[in-house]
Amino acid sequence: MRKAAVLVLALFFGAIGWVADASALTIADDYIGADPSGTGWDGRDVIGAKDLFDISRMEVDLVGDRIVVDIYSAYLDNIGECGTELGDLFVSIDGWDPVLSTELDGFYSGGEDWEFVVALDDHRDTSGTARLYPLDQTVYGSDILLSDDLMDPRYIFREGQEVQYGGPADGWLTAGDWSVMGDFLRISVDAMGVGWNFSDLHTLGLHYTMTCGNDVIEGAVPNPEPGTVLLLGAGLLGLAGLRRKGSRMHRG
Ligand SMILES: [Ca+2]
Ligand SMILES: [Ca+2]
Ligand SMILES: [Ca+2]
Structure with a gap:
C-alpha cells in the first residue's frame, strides 16, 4: 500500500511538471x-x-x-x-x-x-x-x-x-x-x-x-491547448484508477 501511494504521488507530480513545462x-x-x-x-x-x-x-x-x-x-x-x-x-x-x-x-x-x-x-x-x-x-x-x-x-x-x-x-x-x-x-x-x-x-x-x-x-x-487538457485528463483518470485499486488492496 505504501508503495502504491508513493507511485501515485510520483505520477501526480510527474504529470503536473510535464504539463507545466510543455505548454507555455x-x-x-x-x-x-x-x-x-x-x-x-x-x-x-x-x-x-x-x-x-x-x-x-x-x-x-x-x-x-x-x-x-x-x-x-x-x-x-x-x-x-x-x-x-x-x-x-x-x-x-x-x-x-x-x-x-x-x-x-x-x-x-x-x-x-x-x-x-x-x-x-x-x-x-x-x-x-x-x-x-x-x-x-x-x-x-x-x-x-x-x-x-x-x-x-x-x-x-x-x-x-x-x-x-x-x-x-x-x-x-x-x-x-x-x-x-x-x-x-x-x-x-x-x-x-x-x-x-x-x-x-x-x-x-x-x-x-x-x-x-x-x-x-x-x-x-x-487556457492550455486541448491536447494538453486531454493528456492531463488522461493522467488524472489514471490516477483515480490507481487510487481505487489502492483502496481495494487496503481493504483486502
Ligand atoms: Ca504590436
Ligand atoms: Ca499592441
Ligand atoms: Ca482585475
Missing part, C-alpha cells in the same frame, strides 16, 4: 489601447516606428514555484529611445475583462483593474531583480505611474497607460529576476505564498508596455 501559454498582441497624444495614430497598434516599439507576443509559463513571462518586442534593442524606459508587468488575478473595445481602452476608460504588479529594479538596464507588489484597491491607481506621468509632452505617445509601479518600495511580497534575452524580456517571480492561486495561470490577465505606451500588450492568459 501565448497572449498574442491583438490589443491596441486608447488616446494617442498626436493626431492620426488612433486605432493603430504601434505609435511611431514599428522597428522601435513593436511588441508581438507574451509567453507565460509556470516553472517550479515561479511564474515566467517572456515579452517579445523590438523595443529591447531601443531602451532609452526618446527618453523612454522599460515598464513593469501588471497582473489581474480575476481574469481580464475590460469594458470597452481595445482601441478605446485605457486607465481612464473602462480598462481592467490590476491587483498586483511585478516591478523591475532598474528600467534602463538589461537585467536585475523583479519584485511582486500588491496594488491598493481602496485607493486604486495611487501607486501606478501612467505614461503621462513619465513622458516628455513634446513627444507623441499613448496617454493614460499603466507603465510602472510608483508605490512604496518596501511593500513587496516575493522576489525574482528579470533579463533582456535577445528578442524577449524575461520577468520571473516566485508565485507561491502570496495568499492566492498564482499557479492557476488562466485566471490571470496581464499588461505590459514601455513608458511611452507606444505598443501595449494586454490580455487573458489563455
